[in-house]
Amino acid sequence: MKKLEKAAKKAERLVTGKITTALELPKEVLMNLPLITLIGKEDMTIENYKGVLEYSEVRIRINTSIGVIRVEGKKLLLKQITSDNIGIVGNIMKIEFLV
Numbered sequence: 001m002k003k004l005e006k007a008a009k010k011a012e013r014l015v016t017g018k019i020t021t022a023l024e025l026p027k028e029v030l031m032n033l034p035l036i037t038l039i040g041k042e043d044m045t046i047e048n049y050k051g052v053l054e055y056s057e058v059r060i061r062i063n064t065s066i067g068v069i070r071v072e073g074k075k076l077l078l079k080q081i082t083s084d085n086i087g088i089v090g091n092i093m094k095i096e097f098l099v
Contacts (some may be wrong), residue, residue, distance in 0.1 A: 006047075032048055034049060036095075042089060042092060044087075045080075046062055046064070047084060047087055056076070057076055063099075068096075068097040070095070070096040070098055071095055072096075073090050073091045074090060076088060076089070
């Protein structure tokens with residue numbers, strides 16, 4: 001049953017992706033994907049996030065629709081949190097996508 005559900009989700013993403021491409025619509029909006037903006041290695045913004053799972057000066061974990069984004073570094077700080085996006089500043093050394 002799980003295999004069937006996984007295949008159905010994959011097919012849905014494929015169809016949605018093709019529609020967004022054909023209509024030239026932003027994928028992150030229609031598919032609820034995170035949009036990550038990185039300026040240098042000191043300023044990061046994540047749009048379309050679900051929540052903050054962990055927060056410290058050396059590690060921040062953010063939940064998204066595609067899994068967890070783990071940011072590691074030094075003197076990390078959440079500079080902005082809204083319902084739509086989250087801003088992280090500090091010395092960003094590593095960004096990982098955990099599925």
